[in-house]
Amino acid sequence: MIRRALACALAVLGSSAALAACAQGSGAPAATPADPDALVLRVTQGGGYTAPGADLGRLPLVSVYRDGRVITEGPVAAIYPGPAWPNVQVARIDADAVTDLVDAALDAGVTATGDLGSPGIADATTTTITLITADGTSTREVYGLREGQGDPALTTEQAAARTALADLVDRLTAPAAEQETEAYQPTAVAALAGSYTAEDGLERDPVSWPGAALPGESAAPGLGCTVSTGDEATAVTAAAQDADALTPWTDGGSTWAVTFRPLLPDETGCADLAG
Template sequence: MTRSRALAVLGSVIGSVLALTACGPKDSPAAPGADPDALVLRVTQGGGYTAPGADLGRLPLVSVYRDGRVITEGPVVAIYPAPAWPNVQVTRLDDDAVTDLVDAALDAGVTATGDLGSPGLADATTTTITLVTAAGTSTREVYALQEGQGDPALTADQAAARTALADLVDRLTGVQGDGESYEPSAVAALAGSYVADPDLARDPVTWPGAPLPGESVAPGIGCTVSAGAQASAVRSAAQDADGLTPWTDGSATWAVTFRPLLPDESGCADLAG
């Protein structure tokens, strides 16, 4: 690990001035004074053949934070209807492991700007890799990263660059550890019109959070955020519900998608769209 790359990790949260003057044991992701909630690395996936607004409820594939937390969505039970509350897991890495991941992102070309080509595929997903360093935030967007492997429309250089990024994503999403359930301090609720399934009737559940539907974030979809005690009440109610549960505020009935906010997020504007 070179000093410049260690400083890149450090600078992700405590600023380039401190990063450029840091030395010795402070050249680590756990430097005193660092914001533990500051984002270091993130991989998101969006687009593809989805309904309007569907990306809003998607969690990032992986988020790595300054204090070593790695937050991902865990396995989903293969039942219908699916549980209403997503299985969000948090794993903790030590300082060296976080630094190694940032080093890997730099090696994979996340800060590069070369053309990655355009695979001849329709309705594929776009993978976005975000890296935060002392130099700023680098974002690399790749259309059809997995689906486009081996596409003849790609040059050798484009294919090699994509392979390096795909390997990085595999490494990040494959981080293993003693995971535990993530407990958010705030929860976004994406509310839309409720359409009942006549074969799977559900009794309405009283909504325990901030007023629905909230601010408009997509056609027919509102977003509201519950924090503190309300967030705990929403989480508890959602864990007893499924994707077909109707939620009522006494005057209307809503279908709700739950999106726990991550440590670096504060509101509906932070959701992918």
């Protein structure tokens, strides 16, 4: 029954009979077909020893959508300076696989509310797991999920709950050799703009900014955020792929350092970025 309810909540329903059957069996909304861009499951990581505003440019570790798209950040060459454009990859899984992941999240305790303890470590990251079903949205935040493993401050129950969540994150983020991926093509791109300072010996020629005016709205101290869409998003994407992390961008007589953050299918603006 649980699996059937989840399948109804996640599937893109194509007939009035299916809509009625799911409405009777799961409590899922039956007025309209499911939105393919609706988020089902996401894992993000933030905090730790980072500069103010750094979390805004981070991509989620993984995002799973109702239509079976799984979006992750792919490997990046270990060079300095790194590429300006993040390597965002999208894979596709079928409806049964999406439901299996939801089942796994439920089994791992994403909807649980028990205390996960506080490892005695400083400047660790916080892992946030978000699950969205017809029953609503559940969010589980875990401080020091990796760093705190084996910490004596945790009870046996807390350690077990953390292990289950860590195993879930491993399953969601582990690369599948047989799974084909392709570069994610965003329809909107956020640009996080701050003051530019050249590094000695690594000077770059400035590039004229092709997108929405910088720096945009205030997102963090000393950091603005603006979103380019349509033709501007296409131009920003192309320009960023020819740049690196130290490229200076000129706009309105000012020069900016820019971090690029492609917006994901469920995101619409700067307010959706993790803070």
